[in-house]
Amino acid sequence: MKFFDKLFGKKEKTIVRNQDMANTAPLTEEQIQAIVSGQSPHFDMQQLVAGCGQSVGKQRELNEDSIMALTATIAGNSGNLPFGLYLVADGMGGHQFGEIASNAAIRSVSDYIMKRFHPYLFHLKTEMMEEPFQEIMLGAVREAHKVIQREAPGSGTTLTAALVIGQQVTIAHVGDSRAYFVYPDGRLDPITRDHSLVKRLEELGHLAPEEAQNYPHRNVLYRALGQGDFLEPDIFTVAFPQPGYLMICSDGLWGVVAETDIQRSVVEAPTLQRACQNLVTAANVAGGPDNISVVLAQLIG
Amino acid sequence: MGEGDSSALRQLQSGATLVNRYAIQEVIGVGGMGSVYRARDMHFPNVTKLVAVKEMINSAPDPLVRQTIVQNFEREANLLATLNHPSIPRINDYFTIGSRSYLVLDFILGKDMEAIINDTNGFLPEEQTLGWAIELCDVLDFLHKHKPDPIIFRDMKPSNVMINQKGDVILVDFGIAKTFQTGMKGTMIGTEGYSPPEQYRGEATPIADIYALGATIHHALTRRDPRIEPPFSFAERPLRRINPAVSAELEAVINTALEYDPENRFRTAAEMKQALMGVAKKTGALARIKAAASSIGQIDTIKPLWSFKCEDEIRGTPTVLNGMLYVGSYDNNLYALNAADGKFKWKYPTNGGVVSRPAAYDSNVYFGSEDKRLYAVNGTSGKEVWTYHAEGPVRSSPRIAEGHVFIGSDNAYMHAVNINTGRLVWRFEATDAVRSTPYVLNELVYVGCESGDFYAVDFRGALKWRFHAKRAITSSATSSDAALFIASLDGMLYALDPRNGWALWRFRLGKASISSPCVVDDIVIVGASDGFIYAVDARSAKEIWRFRTEHQVNGSPVVYKDSVYCGSVDGNLYCLEYRTGRLRWKFGTEAAITGSPFVYDDIVYVGSTDHRMYALLA
Numbered sequence: 062m063k064f065f066d067k068l069f070g071k072k073e074k075t076i077v078r079n080q081d082m083a084n085t086a087p088l089t090e091e092q093i094q095a096i097v098s099g100q101s102p103h104f105d106m107q108q109l110v111a112g113c114g115q116s117v118g119k120q121r122e123l124n125e126d127s128i129m130a131l132t133a134t135i136a137g138n139s140g141n142l143p144f145g146l147y148l149v150a151d152g153m154g155g156h157q158f159g160e161i162a163s164n165a166a167i168r169s170v171s172d173y174i175m176k177r178f179h180p181y182l183f184h185l186k187t188e189m190m191e192e193p194f195q196e197i198m199l200g201a202v203r204e205a206h207k208v209i210q211r212e213a214p215g216s217g218t219t220l221t222a223a224l225v226i227g228q229q230v231t232i233a234h235v236g237d238s239r240a241y242f243v244y245p246d247g248r249l250d251p252i253t254r255d256h257s258l259v260k261r262l263e264e265l266g267h268l269a270p271e272e273a274q275n276y277p278h279r280n281v282l283y284r285a286l287g288q289g290d291f292l293e294p295d296i297f298t299v300a301f302p303q304p305g306y307l308m309i310c311s312d313g314l315w316g317v318v319a320e321t322d323i324q325r326s327v328v329e330a331p332t333l334q335r336a337c338q339n340l341v342t343a344a345n346v347a348g349g350p351d352n353i354s355v356v357l358a359q360l361i362g
Numbered sequence: 363m364g365e366g367d368s369s370a371l372r373q374l375q376s377g378a379t380l381v382n383r384y385a386i387q388e389v390i391g392v393g394g395m396g397s398v399y400r401a402r403d404m405h406f407p408n409v410t411k412l413v414a415v416k417e418m419i420n421s422a423p424d425p426l427v428r429q430t431i432v433q434n435f436e437r438e439a440n441l442l443a444t445l446n447h448p449s450i451p452r453i454n455d456y457f458t459i460g461s462r463s464y465l466v467l468d469f470i471l472g473k474d475m476e477a478i479i480n481d482t483n484g485f486l487p488e489e490q491t492l493g494w495a496i497e498l499c500d501v502l503d504f505l506h507k508h509k510p511d512p513i514i515f516r517d518m519k520p521s522n523v524m525i526n527q528k529g530d531v532i533l534v535d536f537g538i539a540k541t542f543q544t545g546m547k548g549t550m551i552g553t554e555g556y557s558p559p560e561q562y563r564g565e566a567t568p569i570a571d572i573y574a575l576g577a578t579i580h581h582a583l584t585r586r587d588p589r590i591e592p593p594f595s596f597a598e599r600p601l602r603r604i605n606p607a608v609s610a611e612l613e614a615v616i617n618t619a620l621e622y623d624p625e626n627r628f629r630t631a632a633e634m635k636q637a638l639m640g641v642a643k644k645t646g647a648l649a650r651i652k653a654a655a656s657s658i659g660q661i662d663t664i665k666p667l668w669s670f671k672c673e674d675e676i677r678g679t680p681t682v683l684n685g686m687l688y689v690g691s692y693d694n695n696l697y698a699l700n701a702a703d704g705k706f707k708w709k710y711p712t713n714g715g716v717v718s719r720p721a722a723y724d725s726n727v728y729f730g731s732e733d734k735r736l737y738a739v740n741g742t743s744g745k746e747v748w749t750y751h752a753e754g755p756v757r758s759s760p761r762i763a764e765g766h767v768f769i770g771s772d773n774a775y776m777h778a779v780n781i782n783t784g785r786l787v788w789r790f791e792a793t794d795a796v797r798s799t800p801y802v803l804n805e806l807v808y809v810g811c812e813s814g815d816f817y818a819v820d821f822r823g824a825l826k827w828r829f830h831a832k833r834a835i836t837s838s839a840t841s842s843d844a845a846l847f848i849a850s851l852d853g854m855l856y857a858l859d860p861r862n863g864w865a866l867w868r869f870r871l872g873k874a875s876i877s878s879p880c881v882v883d884d885i886v887i888v889g890a891s892d893g894f895i896y897a898v899d900a901r902s903a904k905e906i907w908r909f910r911t912e913h914q915v916n917g918s919p920v921v922y923k924d925s926v927y928c929g930s931v932d933g934n935l936y937c938l939e940y941r942t943g944r945l946r947w948k949f950g951t952e953a954a955i956t957g958s959p960f961v962y963d964d965i966v967y968v969g970s971t972d973h974r975m976y977a978l979l980a
Contacts, residue, residue: 137862139818139827193857193865195903211421214395214431229844229859229866258562261593265622267559278563283554283593290521291554293590297902298857298866300844 109143109225111358114337118313119349125152125159126311126352127167127218135178135226145225146174147356149238150218151311153285158213162287166220169208170233173201174224194224195296198233202286202294209287217285220294221253221309225358230307234295235286238354239315241323243306249324252299256284306333307358310340313351317344333357373397374417379404380464381457384415395419395431396462400469403454412469413454420461428461435463438536441513442467449501449531470534471527475520479582485605486582488612490529492642495579497531498523499635502575506568506631514566518574519556520581555588556581560624562593569624572634576619576627583608583616590904596620603944609645612638664949667965667977668704672697676969677715679759679917679957683722686741687960687977688729689969690716696729696737697975698744701962704977708744712737718759718799719958721767723781728767730756736769736777738784748784752777754795758809759838763802764821768809770796776809778823788823799838799878803846803860810835810848818863827863831856836876837888838918842900847886849875855888855898867903871896878918878958880926882940887926889915895928895936897943907943911936913954922961922980927968929955935968935978949978 111132117124127150135144150166152159177197180187192200202220209216219236232240237255244250254260258281262268268276286292301307306327314323322343330336337355344353374397378386384401391398396417403411420431439456442465446452455466475494479486498518505513517535524532558573577588580596584604588596597620601613615637621627628634674693681688687701692715698707714732721728726747730736732755738747754773761768766787767779772795778787794813801808806826810816812834818826832852839848845857845866851874857866872892879888884900891914897906912932919928926940931954937946952972959968966978 137864139862142862191865193867195867210395214421226864227859227862229864231866258559262559264592265594267622281562283562289554291589295902297899298844299901 107143107228107360107362109145109358109360110333111145111147111356112333112335112337113147113356114334114341114353115355116313116341116345116349116353118352119345121350121352123160124352125163126150126313126354127152127160127163128354128356129167129171130356130358131171131175132358133179137227142227143225143360144178145223145358146171147223147225147307147309147358148220149309149311149354149356150220150286151236151238151313151352151354153217153219153282158216159218161213162209162216162218163220165209165212166205166218166286169205170201170220170222173197173204178226194226194229194231194298198222198224198231198296199294202233202235202296203292206286206292213287217282217287219282219311220286223307223309223358225301225307225360228301228303228360229298230301231298232296235284235292236282237280238309238311241308241310241315242302243308243324243327243357244302245304245328247321247324249320254295256295257282301360303360305359308355310355311352313349313353314340314344314355317347317350317353327357333359374399380415380459383455384413384464384466386415387412390414401466403466412471414451414467414469416465416467418463418465420463432458432463435465439465442536445505445508445513447501447504449497449504449533451532451534467534470524470532472525472532474534475523475525475531475578475582477521478525479520479585485585485607488583488608488645489642491579491582492612492638493529494523494525494531494582495575496635496638496642498533498575498578499631499638501531501533502568502571502631503635506571512568514568515571515574516561516566517556518571518578520578523578554593555591557593558624559594559622567624568630569627572619572627572631573621573624575631575634576616579616580620583612594622597622603942609641611641611644615641664947664978666949667979669977670697670699670704670706670975672973672975674715675953675971675973676975677717677956677971678969679719680960680967680969680975681720681722681727682960682962682967683727683741686722687967687975688720688722688727688741689967689975690718690720690729690731691969691973692717694731694733696720696727696739698727698741699975701965701967701977704975710737710739710744710746714755717757721760721762723762728760728762728781730758730760730769730771732756734771734773736760736767736779736784738767738781750777750779750784750786757795757797759799761800761802761807763807766821768800768802768807770798770800770809770811772797774811776800776807776817776819778807778821790817790819790823790825792817794834797834797836798848801839801841801846803841806860808839808846808860810837810839810850812836814850814852816848816858816863818860829856829858829863829865833874834876838878840879840881840886842881842884842886845900847879847881847888847900849877849879849888849890851876853890855879855886855896857886857900857903869896869898869903869905876916880919880921882921882926885940887919887921887928887940889917889919889928889930891916893930893932895919895926895938895943897926897940906941909936909938909943909945916956918958920959920961922966925980927959927961927966927980929957929959929968929970931956933970933972935959935966935976937966937980949976951976 113130129148131146133144134141150163152163219238221238222233224231234253237257240253242250326339387400396419399415401415442453451467522535556574556577561570672691687699695709712731736750752771754771758770775789777789792811794811796811798810806818814831816829831850834851837849846860855869871890875890877889886898895909911930914931917929934948951970954971964980
């Protein structure tokens with residue numbers, strides 16, 4: 062903290078005064094830090110790190126989740142930038158080939174994206190890329206949708222994908238896996254919206270949150286990769302939280318471990334890899350009713 | 363699992379013949395499971411009898427899944443064979459060859475409703491849509507009354523409704539008959555967006571079809587595709603707010619069909635048909651005249667606080683500082699007026715049109731002219747402080763930051779001029795005329811040029827990155843926390859990473875744009891030459907609303923409090939609610955508005971090519 066004070070001391074005071082003038086509630090140290098670092102006037106190179114964890118859980122015999130975490134740098138318009146591709150897919154149980162669907166989603170999406178950003182891995186020629194990030198994500202998801210319909214008709218999967226380039230996180234999301242921003246000050250903000258019947262009924266006020274817990278159709282999705290002719294994933298771009306973490310997980314984690322426990326596990330662990338292990342353990346200790354998948358990423362500097 | 367035998371997935375080629383009878387002509391549709399072809403029935407060698415051949419490719423690796431798929435297919439065939447109704451296609455034949463099953467149906471010469479919606483400019487007329495809705499009620503009623511068991515269509519949506527050459531509706535695709543699984547993670551049957559809440563729980567009833575019909579008509583009348591909206595959100599998109607031409611009577615019927623609780627909907631398709639027939643009788647020209655009259659009535663209620671007449675057109679944008687309003691005119695002058703009452707204070711003559719927006723800073727006003735100069739003039743006296751020769755007509759507006767005036771010129775440079783001395787500090791060479799206004803953020807200056815290049819330049823004039831659009835960038839950038847937004851003559855609104863120029867997304871506008879976007883609450887608002895003002899979500903590039911004016915929108919929208927203000931070449935200044943795009947009021951001037959309004963202290967200032975400057979209450 063002293064280090065930050067030294068670095069941003071002057072700015073921090075200005076921010077505090079502005080906030081007082083606006084007459085809003087005082088911010089925590091961490092929130093101020095977040096604002097200050099967000100206002101960093103120089104666009105310095107940053108370091109992206111990630112960890113991941115996976116478990117079949119205690120009650121299922123089959124793992125129908127698939128994950129991927131790729132971290133690299135990418136040559137850009139103005140120097141090398143952090144590059145990250147983080148995916149969690151949860152195949153639909155009760156349908157044939159849930160695990161094939163989730164695997165096809167990961168395989169197809171990463172293939173599509175890596176061919177564009179890292180063509181040399183495929184012995185392809187490097188070309189000036191014109192497509193915006195969101196169109197690449199949409200193309201990748203639509204392609205995966207087709208692949209699943211072809212390889213495992215009738216099956217489906219969730220997919221929550223994060224493409225990190227520099228300080229931008231572009232999310233593509235279908236189903237009820239989730240992406241969160243985890244802040245050191247205790248906030249855990251879901252940034253995706255579940256495509257589940259229960260969530261929609263809750264949003265419409267037809268179900269109270271406590272009723273939702275025990276709703277019999279808790280697992281019914283209204284949008285899934287591989288299901289239906291027409292697929293409209295949620296795609297959006299947001300700034301990577303700094304300081305903070307990006308977490309992507311399946312409902313085997315978020316539906317089982319309390320938010321405060323998730324938040325503590327992430328912030329208190331010495332490394333991201335250990336944090337992921339702790340999260341998986343916490344879900345298993347709580348009964349492990351479903352497959353558990355988690356990816357954590359952090360932008361340092 | 364491998365990719366499978368790719369030849370097994372290939373479409374049939376034209377010229378191929380199935381079971382020695384159906385000569386394939388071309389693909390007319392592609393679904394999730396296979397294609398639909400137009401074919402000629404060769405059992406009628408002397409006449410051309412066309413049929414539609416629907417193909418289902420069974421590529422499932424699991425034998426049990428394969429079997430279920432074939433069973434579903436045969437169920438559809440057998441069901442269709444027993445139905446006799448003008449809105450249901452007749453089935454001629456069905457057969458299975460290897461992993462492909464085929465259904466042979468009457469060929470319908472026409473277009474599906476989704477294609478009609480997409481290919482229509484603007485909204486479909488109410489009478490036409492109403493006619494289809496009545497016919498759809500009729501066929502649903504027929505299916506629901508089927509003996510021994512009612513048939514639930516389960517998948518009513520525009521793409522499953524064909525409109526034939528006579529304009530009659532034909533229901534296609536009876537393929538949905540999957541069973542619903544609960545307990546495990548499952549998904550719904552039917553098409554998301556059109557299906558009612560109870561269908562997500564696995565309950566398919568005649569009343570569920572009524573909801574989906576309501577959703578289909580809602581889509582047809584609003585052009586808002588429910589598949590890209592959250593389910594059950596029709597109430598958030600009231601019919602008449604999006605399409606004011608729809609009668610209140612029809613809106614009421616559609617709302618009843620779309621009731622969340624099935625108890626509150628029509629009890630039968632016949633009952634809904636009755637209600638629609640009632641609308642058809644009640645409405646007519648009368649309802650439309652009333653709707654038009656109510657929107658015209660608002661114009662007269664807006665009176666300007668003051669107006670001021672120049673000797674020629676005002677094409678640019680005013681600015682206000684310390685009670686003074688500054689605006690350039692095509693009569694070569696920069697005018698200074700008292701912002702409170704529009705009284706003339708002074709004017710400063712240049713030798714060319716002043717078409718941009720002056721910048722006021724400290725005690726001076728800075729502005730460019732088509733006489734190739736940038737001027738600094740004292741704001742109270744109108745006395746010249748310095749002038750700078752920009753070597754080309756100046757159509758860009760000055761941007762002031764960190765002791766510099768940044769301005770573009772038609773000589774293809776962006777100039778950084780010392781604000782005190784008027785001397786050039788550096789200039790940055792673009793590939794074409796710079797008419798866009800420089801934008802400054804985090805020690806970088808962003809500017810576009812007429813070749814389509816867009817640059818980020820640091821404070822020493824060194825290029826940091828470059829982005830290229832297909833056509834000119836005349837628009838100026840703006841930014842949210844995480845992104846820069848610019849419009850281009852290539853008809854796109856772009857979101858770029860300000861740090862490195864990577865494109866985050868692009869949004870297709872109807873036509874080219876020179877309007878500079880504005881951002882509020884993560885909503886990007888911009889005009890385009892197709893006459894629309896667009897509002898787009900800054901994070902997801904999803905359209906939130908669009909508002910149609912009667913001519914090009916070349917000026918830039920401005921947000922003040924909860925309204926957006928924007929002029930149009932149709933001569934009106936529009937005031938819209940920025941969250942919904944709903945019209946609050948409009949103010950008509952005598953000629954095109956090409957500049958942007960300026961809003962300060964609850965007053966909107968706007969110039970018009972009718973030579974006048976107007977001040978209105980915001």
